[in-house]
Amino acid sequence: xxxxxxxxxxxxxMREEMLRDGNVFCIGEDIGTYGGAxxxxxxxxxxxxxxxxxxxxxxxSAILGASVGAAIMGLRPVAExxxxxxxxxxxxxxxxxxxxxxxxxxxxxxxxVRLPSGGGTRGGPFHATNPEAWFARVPGLKVVVPATVRDAxxxxxxxxxxxxxxxxxxxxxxxxxLKDTLEGEVLTPIGKARVAREGLHxxxxxxxxxxxxxxxxxxxxxxxxxxxxxxxxxxxxxxxxEAILESVRKTSRVVVCHEDTKTGGxxxxxxxxxxxxxxxxxxxxxxxxxxxxxxxxxxxxxEDAFAPQPADIKxxxxxxxxx
Amino acid sequence: MPRTSRKSSEAEFRSxxxxxxKRHDAGLLLGLYRDMVRTRALDxxxxxxxxxxxxxxxCYSSRGQEGLSVGSTAALRKDDVIGPMIRNLGSMxxxxxxxxxxxRNYLGRANGPTKGRDGSSHFGSLEHxxxxxxxMLASLIPxxxxxALSFQMRKEDRVALTWIGDGGSNVGDFHEGLNFAGVLxxxxxxxxxxxxxxxxxxxxxxxxxxxxxxxxxGYGIPSAKVEGNDTLAVYEVTREAVERARGGAGPTLIxxxxxxxxxxxxxDDAKYVPQEMFDEWEKxxxxxxxxxxxxxxxxxxxxxxxxxxxxxxxxxxxxxxDALAQPPAxxxxxxxxxxxx
Ligand SMILES: Cc1ncc(C[n+]2csc(CCOP(=O)(O)OP(=O)(O)O)c2C)c(N)n1
Ligand SMILES: [Mg+2]
Numbered sequence: 001x002x003x004x005x006x007x008x009x010x011x012x013x014m015r016e017e018m019l020r021d022g023n024v025f026c027i028g029e030d031i032g033t034y035g036g037a038x039x040x041x042x043x044x045x046x047x048x049x050x051x052x053x054x055x056x057x058x059x060x061s062a063i064l065g066a067s068v069g070a071a072i073m074g075l076r077p078v079a080e081x082x083x084x085x086x087x088x089x090x091x092x093x094x095x096x097x098x099x100x101x102x103x104x105x106x107x108x109x110x111x112x113v114r115l116p117s118g119g120g121t122r123g124g125p126f127h128a129t130n131p132e133a134w135f136a137r138v139p140g141l142k143v144v145v146p147a148t149v150r151d152a153x154x155x156x157x158x159x160x161x162x163x164x165x166x167x168x169x170x171x172x173x174x175x176x177x178l179k180d181t182l183e184g185e186v187l188t189p190i191g192k193a194r195v196a197r198e199g200l201h202x203x204x205x206x207x208x209x210x211x212x213x214x215x216x217x218x219x220x221x222x223x224x225x226x227x228x229x230x231x232x233x234x235x236x237x238x239x240x241x242e243a244i245l246e247s248v249r250k251t252s253r254v255v256v257c258h259e260d261t262k263t264g265g266x267x268x269x270x271x272x273x274x275x276x277x278x279x280x281x282x283x284x285x286x287x288x289x290x291x292x293x294x295x296x297x298x299x300x301x302x303e304d305a306f307a308p309q310p311a312d313i314k315x316x317x318x319x320x321x322x323x
Numbered sequence: 324m325p326r327t328s329r330k331s332s333e334a335e336f337r338s339x340x341x342x343x344x345k346r347h348d349a350g351l352l353l354g355l356y357r358d359m360v361r362t363r364a365l366d367x368x369x370x371x372x373x374x375x376x377x378x379x380x381x382c383y384s385s386r387g388q389e390g391l392s393v394g395s396t397a398a399l400r401k402d403d404v405i406g407p408m409i410r411n412l413g414s415m416x417x418x419x420x421x422x423x424x425x426x427r428n429y430l431g432r433a434n435g436p437t438k439g440r441d442g443s444s445h446f447g448s449l450e451h452x453x454x455x456x457x458x459m460l461a462s463l464i465p466x467x468x469x470x471a472l473s474f475q476m477r478k479e480d481r482v483a484l485t486w487i488g489d490g491g492s493n494v495g496d497f498h499e500g501l502n503f504a505g506v507l508x509x510x511x512x513x514x515x516x517x518x519x520x521x522x523x524x525x526x527x528x529x530x531x532x533x534x535x536x537x538x539x540x541g542y543g544i545p546s547a548k549v550e551g552n553d554t555l556a557v558y559e560v561t562r563e564a565v566e567r568a569r570g571g572a573g574p575t576l577i578x579x580x581x582x583x584x585x586x587x588x589x590x591d592d593a594k595y596v597p598q599e600m601f602d603e604w605e606k607x608x609x610x611x612x613x614x615x616x617x618x619x620x621x622x623x624x625x626x627x628x629x630x631x632x633x634x635x636x637x638x639x640x641x642x643x644x645d646a647l648a649q650p651p652a653x654x655x656x657x658x659x660x661x662x663x664x
Contacts, residue, residue, distance in 0.1 A: 062465040062499035069469020163663035
């Protein structure tokens, strides 16, 4: 068994599902001949051919709309947004068509939208956002955010098998940074959080790239005697509320962290649920660590000032522990 | 603003003659007539139920456009898939949706097709090969392209067809969808119902082009223009497009010229439409004109017309009774089925 990257894990998961189920197909811009802007689908065109690997015109709404139509007819499209940011151009298809179909008239829409998201790559205002909160509040959509190589594979496979529209946020910063060895069938259940690290003093509830940074901070703090429990949500919708509450009941102190901007970010929802359901277990107010409420800036100095840094997570944890 | 009901010349819009009519099977022609009568009867019933306070939300009449819906849908096989818009009641009926299903949805009944979760004719039924629209105009176009794509991928010789208004055709999805269909040569047909208005907005405020059909050129696909109130012409033109699509030759855009004979919805008195326009188009009523032609061709007489009226009335009464007898939507199930299991 050789090591693979987070990006290769996505590819492997998709490939396995393509081989397993003839209804699965890939659709997007530059995914065939070029193998995708990030090469996630490299080699697919050679292996599966057109139209199962379908390079389309540059039309996000048509890509997502056609995915909805094909999915209603029983195919299982995996649509790629070249960058998560461009999903704004196809927003309506997801929030109005895909999300409401089953509730309205019982039509299943088994589609996956892959959204290369996040910063740390100096992508600037239009190539580095984390738009998961736009969708996490839409009943009918599922939202998953893998933070490890294992879940990158396990969640894409589960998303493809799911009979609902699933938005799969894959983090560009993690693409080639994370490596792991995977054996056997890897399937991550959608809606189950993961205790990434056990700890007694404080819970860090997070997802996506902040799991990576949070784990590093937790290791550092452990050397200083603070045991951080890191909860990797993996799935925002459905949300594993019980896993969050269980950790809160254990540690009584919580820091919620995400790379997305703060106001209206998903962290607010987590904090509210903790306040509603575990208030009496808290020994300190819930703190949020998130990006500043600005567009994502381009210059390294600005992007680093914008995005939550390990030092910010560390400070919030120490303040919460000291409260 | 002074208005005429068209920009392009009369001759460009295809219509049929009595000779053309005689080439068709009497069964087909009577079927078209009958389905138009059914559509208007249901349309009238929906309006009546609204006035009786039994319907709570918007009623969108397709009065005057029945021939367009029925004629185009008649060009399809039952296993072809349609995506009807709000003024395609006739398409739903023609494709096999029972009247009670429409009425149950309008009435918000527990066992209607959306269980009260959506209203009017906003529903689909995969069993009947009907995809539900969403309110956002033109969204159905890319989605129906996806339906057509599924046929292409599975090598099925089925066709996807949907409609769009003169107003809705200015939404980006119209353009993204048609371009996409053209590139992939999808088995797809789009019928643009130019009924002169989008809510209160006349076509002059929708496009600077001389017509809507010319857009097809920009996507490298064929187009056709047809008199939308000539049911037989709509049938023929659609049939040609459907056969092209079925044969692998790709999509077609059809512009059909017609007139919205009511307000946008029942609340709208359409005072902004010059009376002369209504008068002019009333003379072109698709049902009356078609009946007249069938009589001239000796396909329809008083006796047959009477029989059809009676049968349609019976169907309507029975179906209305059925719909009204259904229980109201159940709040206990409000939160159910947001997700597929
Ligand atoms: C994208 C979008 N914008 C606005 C509306 C509100 N709206 C509903 S119908 C309508 C007019 C539609 O006109 P047209 O497309 O010509 O169809 P018609 O009603 O004439 O059949 C408007 C503005 C909508 N449904 N969708
Ligand atoms: Mg109109």
